[in-house]
Amino acid sequence: MHTMKRWNIDILLSEESEGEYTRTWAEVGLAxxxxxxxxxxxxxxxxxxxxxxxxxxxxxxxxxxxxxxSRQLRQVAAEDISEHTGTPWRP
Known part of the structure; x- marks a missing residue:
């Protein structure tokens, strides 16, 4: 049996300049x-x-x-492993 899944990541960028300083913010979403x-x-x-x-x-x-x-997704996986095995996951 072969299963294929597609996960899409949405990326939103925002830039703000104030005088000589510029900041860029990024938000990435995974649904x-x-x-x-x-x-x-x-x-x-x-x-x-x-x-x-x-x-x-x-x-x-x-x-x-x-x-x-990535850090958040790893935490979700660790919680799922612990929930299904009864033992904490160690990275």
Whole structure:
């Protein structure tokens, strides 16, 4: 038996500039077929002395949001393992 599933991640980026400072926020969302969802968040700051390359802020903010989402998903898996086995999962 072969089963295939597709999980889609939604990424939302927002950038705010104030004077010489720029901040980029990212929110990533993962929704499952059972209606549960997780959201990860990340932020990047551009130092005033840095060259203005918006893609770098996007990349950093998204990578941090994905890391946050990954941590949450790992926690959900650990809780599911503990619930089904009766023993805590150790990463």
């Amino acid at each position: 499952s077929d059972d209606g549960s969802s997780l959201r990860g968040h990340g932020m990047a700051r551009k130092h005033p002395a840095d060259e203005d390359v918006p893609e770098i802020g996007d990349e950093l903010a998204v990578s941090r949001a994905l890391a946050d989402l």
